[in-house]
Amino acid sequence: MSLRIKRGDKVVVLTGKDKGKTGKVLKVFPTEYRAIVEGINLVKKHMRRRREDEPYGIKEIPAPINISNLALFCPYCNRGVRFGVKVLEDKTKVRICKRCQKEI
Numbered sequence: 001m002s003l004r005i006k007r008g009d010k011v012v013v014l015t016g017k018d019k020g021k022t023g024k025v026l027k028v029f030p031t032e033y034r035a036i037v038e039g040i041n042l043v044k045k046h047m048r049r050r051r052e053d054e055p056y057g058i059k060e061i062p063a064p065i066n067i068s069n070l071a072l073f074c075p076y077c078n079r080g081v082r083f084g085v086k087v088l089e090d091k092t093k094v095r096i097c098k099r100c101q102k103e104i
């Protein structure tokens with residue numbers, strides 16, 4: 001069992017219309033294996049105006065995307081990478097980039 005992508009991670013989209021884009025993980029749904037990523041998989045949502053002076057129109061919000069379509073972004077490799085888990089002496093687990101072996 002590896003440590004999965006979690007909130008706040010920077011990820012790269014591997015497939016679909018947003019392929020190659022990077023973004024920050026805003027929310028993870030572990031049971032559905034999906035995540036919401038900032039600026040990725042945007043869907044148009046019609047906003048209803050409750051007051052006259054409220055902004056009105058169409059707002060783009062990110063929809064959940066399957067986690068298997070995402071790769072963790074390694075700042076050292078400057079690309080999406082596969083990662084493994086390393087257990088430190090104090091038993092804490094860290095994620096290691098399988099490409100450059102650095103902690104991410």
Ligand SMILES: [Zn+2]
Nearest residue numbers: 074077097100
């Ligand atoms: Zn790396």
